Amino acid sequence: MxxxxxxxxxxxxxxxxxxLLLAGGMLFISxxxxxxxxxxxxxxxxEAGIEATGTARLLFPVxxxxxxxxxxxxxxxxxxxxxxxxxxxxxxxxxxxxxxxxVAILVAVLIYEWRIGALNFGPQGKKILRAxxxxxxxxxxxxxxxxQNN
Amino acid sequence: xxxxxxxxxVLEKLILVAIILGISLFIAMYSTYAExxxxxxIQDRRGPNRAGIFGILQPLADGGKLFFKEEIIPEYANxxxxxxxxxxxxxxxxxxxxxxxxxxxxxxxxxxxxLQVADVNIGILxxxxxVSLGVYGIMVGGxxxxxxxxxxxxxxxxxxxxxxxxxxxxxxxALLMITGSLSLKDIVEQQSHGVWYIVYQPIGFLIFLxxxxxxxxxxxxxxxxxxxxxxxxxxxxxxxxKLGFYLFAEYINMFISSAVMVTxxxxxxxxxxxxxxxxxxxxxxxxxVIAFFVKIFIFLFFxxxxxxxxxxxxxxxxxxxxxxxxxPLAILNLLITGALMLYLHH
Numbered sequence: 001m002x003x004x005x006x007x008x009x010x011x012x013x014x015x016x017x018x019x020l021l022l023a024g025g026m027l028f029i030s031x032x033x034x035x036x037x038x039x040x041x042x043x044x045x046x047e048a049g050i051e052a053t054g055t056a057r058l059l060f061p062v063x064x065x066x067x068x069x070x071x072x073x074x075x076x077x078x079x080x081x082x083x084x085x086x087x088x089x090x091x092x093x094x095x096x097x098x099x100x101x102x103v104a105i106l107v108a109v110l111i112y113e114w115r116i117g118a119l120n121f122g123p124q125g126k127k128i129l130r131a132x133x134x135x136x137x138x139x140x141x142x143x144x145x146x147x148q149n150n
Numbered sequence: 151x152x153x154x155x156x157x158x159x160v161l162e163k164l165i166l167v168a169i170i171l172g173i174s175l176f177i178a179m180y181s182t183y184a185e186x187x188x189x190x191x192i193q194d195r196r197g198p199n200r201a202g203i204f205g206i207l208q209p210l211a212d213g214g215k216l217f218f219k220e221e222i223i224p225e226y227a228n229x230x231x232x233x234x235x236x237x238x239x240x241x242x243x244x245x246x247x248x249x250x251x252x253x254x255x256x257x258x259x260x261x262x263x264x265l266q267v268a269d270v271n272i273g274i275l276x277x278x279x280x281v282s283l284g285v286y287g288i289m290v291g292g293x294x295x296x297x298x299x300x301x302x303x304x305x306x307x308x309x310x311x312x313x314x315x316x317x318x319x320x321x322x323x324a325l326l327m328i329t330g331s332l333s334l335k336d337i338v339e340q341q342s343h344g345v346w347y348i349v350y351q352p353i354g355f356l357i358f359l360x361x362x363x364x365x366x367x368x369x370x371x372x373x374x375x376x377x378x379x380x381x382x383x384x385x386x387x388x389x390x391x392k393l394g395f396y397l398f399a400e401y402i403n404m405f406i407s408s409a410v411m412v413t414x415x416x417x418x419x420x421x422x423x424x425x426x427x428x429x430x431x432x433x434x435x436x437x438x439v440i441a442f443f444v445k446i447f448i449f450l451f452f453x454x455x456x457x458x459x460x461x462x463x464x465x466x467x468x469x470x471x472x473x474x475x476x477x478p479l480a481i482l483n484l485l486i487t488g489a490l491m492l493y494l495h496h
Contacts, residue, residue: 011163011268012248018167019244023237023395026217030391035220043225045297046386055226056296064305067469071312074477078319081484082275085326088491096488103481110477119473121466 066118077106158261167267170247177450178401179209185454192458216394224387228294235291236388236395242284243399246406249273251335253419253439256432265439266335273334274326277410278319281365284403285311288374291396292384303383306465307367307374313472314364314371320480321357324487325350325414338418343425346417353483355415357476362407364472366400369457373465408449409442416445 045052084091084099091098113119183198186208190197198205223232253265270276285308292304328350329337341347348355364371375383385396412418419438427434463471 008268009270011167014160014163015167015245015248015267018164018171019241022171022244023240026391026395027233027237030217030219030394031221033217034390035218037220042222045224045226045295046381047298048381052298056298056301058298058301060301060305064309067309067313071316074316075312075319078316078323081323082319082326082332085323085484085488086330086332088327088488089330089495093492096492099488100485103485107478107481110473114474119469121469122464 063118063121070113070118073109074106077102162261162263163267166263166265170252170267171244174244174247174402174405175398177405177446178398179213181401181404181450181454182212182397183209184450185457188451188454189458192455213394216391219390221390221392222387224296226296227387228296231290231294232387233392235287235289235294236385236392236399237287238290239284239287240395240399240402242280242287243402243406246277246280246403247409249276249334250406250409250413251338251418252442254431254435256435258432265435269333269335271331271333274322274332274414278315281403282312282315284399287399288384291388295384295387297387299381299386300384303374303380303386306380307384310367310371310373310468310472311365313469314361314476317357317472317476317480318361318365320477320484321354321361322414324354324480324484327484327487327491334413334418338413338420341417342420346415346420348415351415351483351487353479354487355411357480357483358411358415360471360476362411363453363456364468366403366407366453368400368404368453370460370463371468372462373468376462404450404453405446408446408453411449412442412445418442 045056080102081099084095088095183205187197187205189195198208201207201211223229248267249270251264251266251269256263256265288307288311289304292300292307295301325347326332328347329340331337331340337347367374374380375385380386385393388396419435419442421438421441424434424438427437429437
């Protein structure tokens, strides 16, 4: 016996089938309409005209991996907070207090990540500039420029 | 539940789905035209003006051209994933619009026809879920190309999208406290007799807007395909309709995110003074649909305007904005909204 508030899900099926047909059909048509030719460089990887060397399955900076991990942690917590947000009128201040503790843990994690530098991408311009200024302190400015030019 | 399905209902939904898909594709097509014309206007050029009067047939010519282009699959690419990537991206972009209420109900042949494909009680979560599946389209396609530029574009795009999705979700939670519902239909109906939610959630809306730009890979956040560094980012190796899918789906995403923003913050198909109009319900519904699309077009215009006005961020600035500004701001907004809600209701 279906309850009146039960969502109807079958329209998604219709939608999905139509979208699949559309995408599949367009790929199919373009596959048959497109021209074909085969020359020496046709299947080469495009790297701005320079001959490609090696594979593209490169190692990439671990930062991106870290971001993905943080995303999982934070997104899970966001889902928990959503369930509180829906029921905020029923749970009142007690629930609010609980969520503040929960969010405080989240913020602690964020501050920790911030402090260990996990959220820094690329070199820190200000830090480099400060170190540079520290280095050239006391040295005549022109001298440094001369040194660089040599 | 299955017993409820009648042939008429299936037909009705089928027609509605076909119309919505058609309109989405049509608007996505003409967004490219609007983009080029507006860009031309901003840069003091003429823009496309050869195909048809004022170049109005240009998008059709572009689409047709993509069909007739050669499909090139690079030698060492993973062929299956190379085709799967753009398909996933396109399918997820189209699937999002299933839960958006395009209008109120129409009364035709003595029946109430809802202008929404599926009114599920988890509408917003559905949109978020499908949108995040779109990342797989980028990742699969970019990785399968076996091109260094594609790989760099891919990992950039993936980490950008998931970072901003977080801030987007957190900014939305503050709105959900006020609505108390995840169904988009309910949220629109609540705004029909009160003020629009932009009044209660200005900061939440701003965060959502910035994140929507980042989610759609639009300038100033188009780091995933910035031409000056990465040729064309994750779709460098693509040609023919598969490239068309990537470009097209981006415009569909723009259209859908405009629709979502209008639904959540700008009253959806409601418009000021709609209750004092003395017209038949059907006319009111149609006027509502028109109002909804006018609001969407304003947002689309804004997307385009920003693209040709604001320069691109640097990648570390982008991540800094997402993690160090938007997420703390969203958390603060969430806590303050919650406290205010409870304070005013007790």
